[in-house]
Amino acid sequence: MLDRARRVEQGTSRLLTIIFAPALGPRKSVLERIRWLFLLFFVFSAAVNAFFLLFQTKQDLRELLASYALTYLVLYAVGGWWRSRFRLWTDAIAILALFSFGAEVQNPVRLYLFFYSAVLYRSLYGGRRSTIGVAFSFLAALVGSTAYAAITSANPAGPLTVAQVLVNIPGFAGTAWLMHAVKTTLDDYEEALRREKILTEAGAALVAAEDQPTVFEASIRAAMALAATSYEPRAALAVGFDRQQKLVAAGPPTRVIKDGPDVKLTGLPGPLQEAVDQRRPVRVHLQDAVVWAGWHQDQPAGAFTGWVAASPLVISGRAKGMLSIASTRPLSKGLEDAVSRLGNSSALALERVVLAEDLKRSTESLKSSEARFRSLVQNSSDVITLLDRHGAIGYVSPAVEKMLGYNTGELLGARLWKLLHSDDLQNATETFGTLIKNHDSVALLGTRWRHKDGSYRFMETVLSNQLGDPDVSAVVLNTRDVTERKDLEDRLRHQAFYDTLTTLANRLLFKDRVGRALTANRDSSRRTAVLFLDMDDFKHVNDSLGHAAGDALLMAVARRLLDCVNPGDTVARFGGDEFAILLDGISEVAIATGMAERIQNEFRAPIKAGGVEIVSPFSIGIAISGPDSKDPEELLRNADVAMYRAKSRGKQSYEVFEDAMHAAALERLQMESDLRTALQEGTQLFLQYQPIVWLESEQMSGVEALVRWNHPTRGVVPPDRFITLAEETGLINELGSWVMEQACAQVHKWEEAHPDHKLRLGVNISTRQLRRPHIVDEIRAIVRKSKLSPERLTLEITETAVMREGEETAKILQKLRSAGIKVAIDDFGTGYSSLSYLARFPIDVLKIDKGFVAQVGRGAKKAALLRAIVGLGHSLGVEIVAEGVETRQQVNILQPLGCRGQGYFYSRPVSPVDIEKLLDNDGRFDHHETAKDGKGAKGAKRGAAPVLAVVDGAKEAG
Numbered sequence: 006m007l008d009r010a011r012r013v014e015q016g017t018s019r020l021l022t023i024i025f026a027p028a029l030g031p032r033k034s035v036l037e038r039i040r041w042l043f044l045l046f047f048v049f050s051a052a053v054n055a056f057f058l059l060f061q062t063k064q065d066l067r068e069l070l071a072s073y074a075l076t077y078l079v080l081y082a083v084g085g086w087w088r089s090r091f092r093l094w095t096d097a098i099a100i101l102a103l104f105s106f107g108a109e110v111q112n113p114v115r116l117y118l119f120f121y122s123a124v125l126y127r128s129l130y131g132g133r134r135s136t137i138g139v140a141f142s143f144l145a146a147l148v149g150s151t152a153y154a155a156i157t158s159a160n161p162a163g164p165l166t167v168a169q170v171l172v173n174i175p176g177f178a179g180t181a182w183l184m185h186a187v188k189t190t191l192d193d194y195e196e197a198l199r200r201e202k203i204l205t206e207a208g209a210a211l212v213a214a215e216d217q218p219t220v221f222e223a224s225i226r227a228a229m230a231l232a233a234t235s236y237e238p239r240a241a242l243a244v245g246f247d248r249q250q251k252l253v254a255a256g257p258p259t260r261v262i263k264d265g266p267d268v269k270l271t272g273l274p275g276p277l278q279e280a281v282d283q284r285r286p287v288r289v290h291l292q293d294a295v296v297w298a299g300w301h302q303d304q305p306a307g308a309f310t311g312w313v314a315a316s317p318l319v320i321s322g323r324a325k326g327m328l329s330i331a332s333t334r335p336l337s338k339g340l341e342d343a344v345s346r347l348g349n350s351s352a353l354a355l356e357r358v359v360l361a362e363d364l365k366r367s368t369e370s371l372k373s374s375e376a377r378f379r380s381l382v383q384n385s386s387d388v389i390t391l392l393d394r395h396g397a398i399g400y401v402s403p404a405v406e407k408m409l410g411y412n413t414g415e416l417l418g419a420r421l422w423k424l425l426h427s428d429d430l431q432n433a434t435e436t437f438g439t440l441i442k443n444h445d446s447v448a449l450l451g452t453r454w455r456h457k458d459g460s461y462r463f464m465e466t467v468l469s470n471q472l473g474d475p476d477v478s479a480v481v482l483n484t485r486d487v488t489e490r491k492d493l494e495d496r497l498r499h500q501a502f503y504d505t506l507t508t509l510a511n512r513l514l515f516k517d518r519v520g521r522a523l524t525a526n527r528d529s530s531r532r533t534a535v536l537f538l539d540m541d542d543f544k545h546v547n548d549s550l551g552h553a554a555g556d557a558l559l560m561a562v563a564r565r566l567l568d569c570v571n572p573g574d575t576v577a578r579f580g581g582d583e584f585a586i587l588l589d590g591i592s593e594v595a596i597a598t599g600m601a602e603r604i605q606n607e608f609r610a611p612i613k614a615g616g617v618e619i620v621s622p623f624s625i626g627i628a629i630s631g632p633d634s635k636d637p638e639e640l641l642r643n644a645d646v647a648m649y650r651a652k653s654r655g656k657q658s659y660e661v662f663e664d665a666m667h668a669a670a671l672e673r674l675q676m677e678s679d680l681r682t683a684l685q686e687g688t689q690l691f692l693q694y695q696p697i698v699w700l701e702s703e704q705m706s707g708v709e710a711l712v713r714w715n716h717p718t719r720g721v722v723p724p725d726r727f728i729t730l731a732e733e734t735g736l737i738n739e740l741g742s743w744v745m746e747q748a749c750a751q752v753h754k755w756e757e758a759h760p761d762h763k764l765r766l767g768v769n770i771s772t773r774q775l776r777r778p779h780i781v782d783e784i785r786a787i788v789r790k791s792k793l794s795p796e797r798l799t800l801e802i803t804e805t806a807v808m809r810e811g812e813e814t815a816k817i818l819q820k821l822r823s824a825g826i827k828v829a830i831d832d833f834g835t836g837y838s839s840l841s842y843l844a845r846f847p848i849d850v851l852k853i854d855k856g857f858v859a860q861v862g863r864g865a866k867k868a869a870l871l872r873a874i875v876g877l878g879h880s881l882g883v884e885i886v887a888e889g890v891e892t893r894q895q896v897n898i899l900q901p902l903g904c905r906g907q908g909y910f911y912s913r914p915v916s917p918v919d920i921e922k923l924l925d926n927d928g929r930f931d932h933h934e935t936a937k938d939g940k941g942a943k944g945a946k947r948g949a950a951p952v953l954a955v956v957d958g959a960k961e962a963g
Contacts, residue, residue, distance in 0.1 A: 040126070040129050040130075043125055043129060044082055044083070044086050044126060046126070047078075047079075047082050047122040047126045048079055048082065048083075049122075050119045050122040051075050051078060051122075053115060055072065058071055058072055058109070067105075067109050070109070071105055074102035074106040075102075075106055077098065077099070077102045078099060078103070078123065081095055081102070085127075085130060089130070096127075096139055096142070099127075099143075100142045103120070103123065103143055103146040103150065104146040104153075106119070107146060107149075107150025107151060116147070116151075120143065120144075120147045124143050124144070127139050127140070196337065200339075200343045203227055203230045203231055203343075204346055204350070207226075207227030207347060210226075211223050211224070211351060211354035212354065216362070217244075217355065217358055220355050221242055221253050221254035221261050222259060223351075223354075224242050224254065224328060224347065224351040225241075225242055225254045225255065225259045225260075226256070227347050228240035228328060228330055228344065228347060229256045229259060231343045232314075232330045232336065232337070232340065234337050235330075235334065235336045235337055236332050237334075238331070238332045239255070239257070239332070240255065240256045240331075241254070241255045241256075241327075241328075241329050241331075242254040242255070242328050242329075243268040243327045243329075244325060244326035244355070245325065249267065249268075250268040250269075250327065251265050251267055252267075252268055253265055274291050274313075276289040276291070276313075277289075277313065277327070280315055280316070280317060281317045281324045281327060284317055284319050284324060285316075285345075286315065286316035286317075286341045286344055286345035286348070287314070287315055287341060288312070288313070288336060288340060289312070290311075290312050291310060291311060291313060292310055310333070311331055312333075312334065312335050313336075314329065314331075314336050314341040315329035315344065316328050316341070316344045316345040316349075317348065318348050318355065319352055320355065321356070325355070326351075326355070327348075328347060329344075330344060385404055386404055386407075386485075387402075387483050388401065388404045388405045388482075388483075388485075389402040389404075389481070389482070389483060390402070390405075390421070390481075390484060391477070391479035391482075392421060392437075392479060392482060393480075394441050395420075396420050396421050396434075397418060397419070397421075398416050398417055398418065398419055399417070399479055400417075400479075401413050401417070408462070408484075409424075409454060409457060409462065410457030410458060421482075422434065424454050424455050425452050426455070426461055429453055432450070433452055436448050436450050440468050440470050440480065441470055441480065443470060444472070444473040445470060445473065446469075446470045447468065447469050447470070449465070449466070449467055450465075450468060451463070451464070451465050451487075454484075462488045463487050463490075463491045464484050464485065465485050466483065466485075467482070468482055469481045469482075469483075502514035504577070504578040506556060506559060506578070508563075509567075509577050509578045509584075510575055510578075511577060511578065511579070514577065515577035515585055515587065516638070516641065517637075518589075519533065519587055519641065520637040522589040522590070523630055523634050523636075523640070525589075525590075526589070526630065527632075527635075530592070531589075531590040531592060532590075532630050533588070533589055533629075533634070533640070534587075534588040534596070534597040534628070534630070535585060535587060535627070535640050535641060535643075536585065536586040536600060536604075536625055536627050536659075537583070537584075537585050537625065537626040537648040538566075538583070538584040538604070539582060539584075539624050540582035540583075540623055541623065541652070541656040542656075543555065543582035543621065546614075546621075551615065554614050554615025554617075555614075555615075557615060558612060558614035558615070558621060559578070559582070561613070562584070562608075562612065562621060565607060565608065565612070566584060566586070568607070569600070569607050570600070573589060574588055574589070575587040575589075584623075585644070588600060591629075594629055597627045597629060601627060601659040605622065608622055608623060609622070622656065622657040624652040624656050624657065624658060624659070625648060625651060625658070625659035625660075626643075626645060626647030626648025626649070626650065626651055626660055626662065627644060627647055627660065627661045627662060628640050628643035628644035628647060628661075628662040629661070643662040646662060646669075646670045647659075647660040647661060649670075676727065676730055677730060677734050679716060680727055680730060680731060683714060683716075684736065684743065689714060689715050689717065690712060690740075690743065691715065692710050692744065692748060692751070692917070693711050693915060693916060694711070694751075694914060694915060694917065695708065695709050695711060695907060695912060695913065695914040695915070696907070696911055696920070696923065697709060697765070697886060697906070697907045698890075698906050698930065700890075700899050700900045700904060700905060703911075704927075704928045704929050705762075705764070705928040705929075705930075706764070706905055707764050707765030707766060707799075708764060708765075708767065708920060709767040709769075709907065710744060710748035710766065710767065710768045712724070712728075712740065728740075732771060738773065738774055741770060741771065741774050742787070744768060745768055745784065745787050746791065748766055748768055749766065749787055749790075749791035749793045750791045751917055752764055752766045752791075752793055752797065753791050753793045755921070756793075759925075762924055762927075762928055763797065765797055765798075765799060766793070766797055766799065767799045767829065768798070768799075768801065769800075769801045769802070769831060770800045770802055771802075772802065775802070775814055776813075780817065781817065781824065784824075788824075788826070794825075795824055796825045799827040799829050799849065799850055800821060800826060800827070800828055801831040801850075801852065802814075802818075802829070802830065802831060803830075803832050804830050804831070804832060804833050815845065815846050818847045821847075822847045827849040827850060828847055828848055828850070829848070829850035829851070830848055830851050830852060831852045832852065833851050833853050833854055833857075834853060834854040834857045834874075848883055849884060850883065850885075851874075851878045851883045851884070851885050851886070852886045852888055852907075853874060853875075853885065853887050853888060854888060854889070855888045855908070856889075857871055857874070858889045858895055858899075859889060859891075861894070861895050871902075872902060875902045875903070875904055876902075885903075885905070886905045886906070886907055887899050887904055887905070887907070888908065889907075889908045890908030890911065892910060893910070895910070
């Protein structure tokens with residue numbers, strides 16, 4: 006019997022264990038255990054009711070439906086427990102099942118028991134609204150089934166049963182609400198336990214973190230775990246300062262972000278700004294807020310509506326970041342407190358890690374500094390020396406061996422003064438004595454130290470008094486060898502005052518000596534003279550023989566100048582081909598002019614340079630000081646002005662400065678300024694055109710453009726004045742471009758108005774213009790802009806310029822011809838008068854100077870020479886234009902030669918309106934009387950193209 010009882014007890018124990026294991030397991034929450042117990046209570050109640058249904062004597066359709074209803078309700082309850090939730094459609098079927106069951110059960114006790122168990126069990130799931138709705142639906146099923154049973158049953162007790170049910174409805178509802186409150190409390194309790202566990206684990210992870218990324222990742226992982234019960238939560242962590250932070254981590258997925266977007270406080274929604282300012286956590290509902298970094302990391306930019314829980318990371322009283330959780334649906338209650346605690350833990354961990362990293366860096370930096378200092382001292386090229394207050398050497402770095410040849414042991418204990426040059430000893434001891442009297446003082450000392458081989462080296466030493474520092478207790482010397490620097494300074498000093506090529510004095514030294522001479526002679530009858538020398542045509546030596554030959558010539562010129570002057574005189578080179586000579590203490594002007602004549606005579610003899618003998622004459626300007634002369638610059642400027650006067654009068658000469666020259670120089674500067682203004686305004690300059698005529702038919706074939714200047718106060722300025730000035734100042738480039746643009750545009754207008762007359766346009770171009778690097782492209786651009794055909798344009802350059810400029814000019818002229826533009830030689834016969842270069846240079850037109858034309862009719866030889874030139878030009882395929890045609894006799898002689906003519910016989914330079922009238926007359930001249938009075942026939946000829954010229958000098962045909 007005992008064994009049997011024991012077996013029954015064991016079996017019962019196993020059965021109870023199986024039944025209550027889901028509720029009593031170690032990993033189950035209190036709510037899950039209560040749900041399991043109420044599930045058992047519900048199943049038990051269903052089983053009791055099923056027993057009575059099955060063993061009723063009467064079995065009809067209602068009993069069968071009630072049985073099915075009980076079966077469904079049991080499955081409904083188990084399914085809800087298994088899934089931890091109920092669906093709406095299962096609740097709806099359960100209500101129908103309860104109605105079917107209640108309509109059959111006649112026993113109020115069993116009915117109440119079953120309905121109580123159903124309502125209480127269902128109240129343990131879902132939220133407040135779903136619990137109230139389901140509870141009242143269950144009660145409605147109870148009332149409905151009871152009423153149905155009372156109506157359809159013959160039992161007179163039915164109405165009493167309905168009344169009893171109605172009386173118990175408040176009890177049913179209150180019990181359901183109480184059970185839901187228990188469920189809610191247990192949910193909150195479980196959530197609190199869950200959050201506490203997460204915070205505890207996060208705290209442990211943050212304590213173990215050794216770097217900032219680990220802190221960031223642990224914080225985001227914990228934040229995501231805290232918000233796990235919310236709908237699609239997102240977490241973000243920003244770190245920085247109060248107003249400017251940067252996103253460093255986010256989730257999901259949990260990740261550390263490198264170079265994340267900036268999070269500006271001013272860009273956050275207002276509640277979040279207040280949370281940062283007030284250093285407090287916040288849980289807010291945002292409506293159409295500007296998307297902030299923690300939410301939109303993986304979302305498109307735009308407005309955000311949802312819930313946010315955030316807490317600032319406060320370190321040392323300052324907000325150094327923000328931890329936030331966001332969702333488009335409401336967040337769990339109390340989440341902001343958990344976020345706040347996590348934020349505090351994260352802030353502490355971050356502060357600890359930062360401090361640890363700073364400490365580690367400081368320690369490593371200290372170790373590195375110590376090692377670096379030791380390495381610097383041991384390997385420095387400077388000598389580090391420690392002296393006691395008596396000057397004895399207590400330590401010297403190994404660099405002394407390389408610098409002075411001594412071993413470190415040789416110098417220990419020795420007095421430093423034994424190494425110094427005797428001339429530097431007094432200065433060194435006085436500096437050292439002053440230094441040791443003042444703690445932490447520093448001094449700089451330049452001395453010569455004796456090398457072990459007996460030579461001396463220039464040393465620069467920085468002395469620092471560290472006698473008061475217990476770690477040093479010495480005077481520290483940092484010594485550097487500056488011997489090479491001293492030599493370089495001496496060389497630079499020499500280069501600052503002397504020309505590197507010729508070793509003559511330069512402008513700076515020359516000016517200094519002029520100033521000294523003026524001061525010395527101020528109170529005496531002696532005078533100071535400055536000769537300013539400029540080599541004539543030195544550029545052509547460089548261009549033809551090269552810069553090496555030019556440098557050789559300059560050195561030879563310097564030597565010859567030194568031979569010309571007296572020992573006390575100064576010869577200087579100012580740069581390029583400019584030299585100057587200072588004659589100090591002269592008694593009369595004749596001494597200066599005599600020196601200029603001597604130089605002129607000496608330099609008539611050729612100098613050999615670049616393998617050839619070169620004659621290099623000078624243009625010399627002389628300036629003599631007056632009794633009140635003080636400014637060396639003024640004397641130099643006067644000599645320069647005189648030199649330019651000498652050069653303008655034919656070179657290879659000298660001029661003595663006079664006050665009138667200064668006035669002329671000022672006049673020239675004013676004229677230059679006025680010309681610049683005229684070019685800028687564009688209203689003072691204008692063009693006139695002189696017709697070029699086919700002599701055979703006496704029709705205009707083209708025009709030559711000639712620039713004129715109508716000065717507002719001077720009136721019409723002669724071309725020879727302002728064009729020469731433009732050449733010398735470089736304004737010819739701007740002036741030439743303006744003339745070419747205006748002339749091309751004008752001729753194109755005439756072509757459009759008179760399409761039968763294809764005029765050729767001639768414009769003078771200077772050699773200075775041709776030296777411009779992009780002159781060909783500039784001329785092409787002007788022609789394209791004006792829409793003038795390139796073959797209608799002829800550029801005129803003087804014969805002398807062509808020969809002087811040489812091959813470089815020939816290359817440029819060839820490029821212009823390749824572009825369709827013609828090239829003319831102007832004033833042929835005034836320069837080299839050689840036809841040999843016609844075959845070498847790309848020339849299309851030869852314009853015979855009016856000096857040749859004027860001789861026609863004065864002898865058979867003159868006419869024969871002219872015919873020979875024209876014939877040779879035609880044989881070479883060159884067109885001929887005779888300039889200065891002024892008489893009918895000249896026309897008659899030139900007509901058979903097949904050339905064109907230009908001159909006052911036909912027309913002076915006239916305005917565009919007059920040319921327009923000629924074109925209206927078919928370009929034909931009606932009479933050909935000699936224009937002695939300056940009035941020539943007007944007209945032109947259709948045919949050949951015009952010639953364009955931007956003046957190389959003052960020239961006006963006729």
